[in-house]
Amino acid sequence: GKFDMEGNPIKSDALYNYVQSVDDPAIINNTQGFVYTYPNRIFAHFDVDQFETMKNRILNATGSNRAVAVTINPIEDAEEEDIPCLQFLQCLVRDNELTIHCIFRSNDIFGAFYSNMFFIAYLGLKMKEEVNKEIVGEKLNFGGVHYHSTSGHIYNTDIKAARKLIKANK
Template identity: 40%
Template sequence: MNSEHIKDAYLKLVEHVLINGDIIDDERGSTTIECTNLQMHIKNPNGGILYNPLAKENIPKGCVWNEERIRKYSEQLMNPKNKGFIYTYGERLRNNQGIDQITKLISRLNNCKNTRRATAVTWKPEIDFEEEDVPCLILLDFKIRGRKLHVTGVWRSHDIFGAYFANVHGIWNLMRYVAMETQTKVGSLTTHSISAHIYEHDLEAAKKLIELNKKGIRWF
């Protein structure tokens, strides 16, 4: 699927899973509706000079995330410090066995604009095969093409209603940082959700979200 901006991408994905999802019970016994290998290409997450994805008009009605919560989430994703959690994305990306993967990939991009090696991972086999709480976001890949920075994220498990909107804003914030450090412009953001799902307890809220926002939106 394709979308111009983050808001529309989120709404399209929620509606798609509501319509096309299959009922699946996960390892914890939670019932979800799921679509597998769902991809969204967000053409312009930056939205232009005057566009602010965090402005109230760009946060869908009925969304569980507001500007303050998204801002905090985005800051945590950039922060290498873990304050007592099993894991944080900031730690896995920026302090993975003492390695700041974001700094490393920025260096690769600056050394070769066409590199295919600017990739950061969050999965730690020595830890994550034994833990109950493990990263959902597995990989972020950065590529510069046509003087623009394009990013692809891969999720093994993706809560489309409850997490997608914040996830994408966090990555958009990271994209802006990497683009600044590589003297490029923010390009497209592609998300690949291997398990794109909505929890049963969120179904009514997800349906309400679509009802409140669908009018006037060109979906496909």
């Protein structure tokens, strides 16, 4: 596509569609038959909009460290083999800069990393915009993503492409 980035194995149209799933009611309400989706777990799990909760916590106490969302549900996920890789999100505001922190229990650093990073960045930008609509005075800036993965890996099916990318960037 027009906005493809060199070295990114996921093409821009796919990234755009993935990121836009944040606003897709079928994804949020999980009517497409997936075990879970991140938008579903963040925006509608157990009828709780954790994004809205994070936003309200920022608005009520800008410096709070309580603007958090989780995607894991021990009751529901205990019997599932496929549990969310993204476990935790936190929005922090320091010196008028909003950063979003995330923790992945596992991360495909060649394939899924790109879409996950764009999705998380989009959430951070969306949070900044939503908060800025409601605050009076100095608006927030977006300071980026702090991305943590406790178990990064590359699948065997991606090894050749990953090696090619590494060689191309030497």
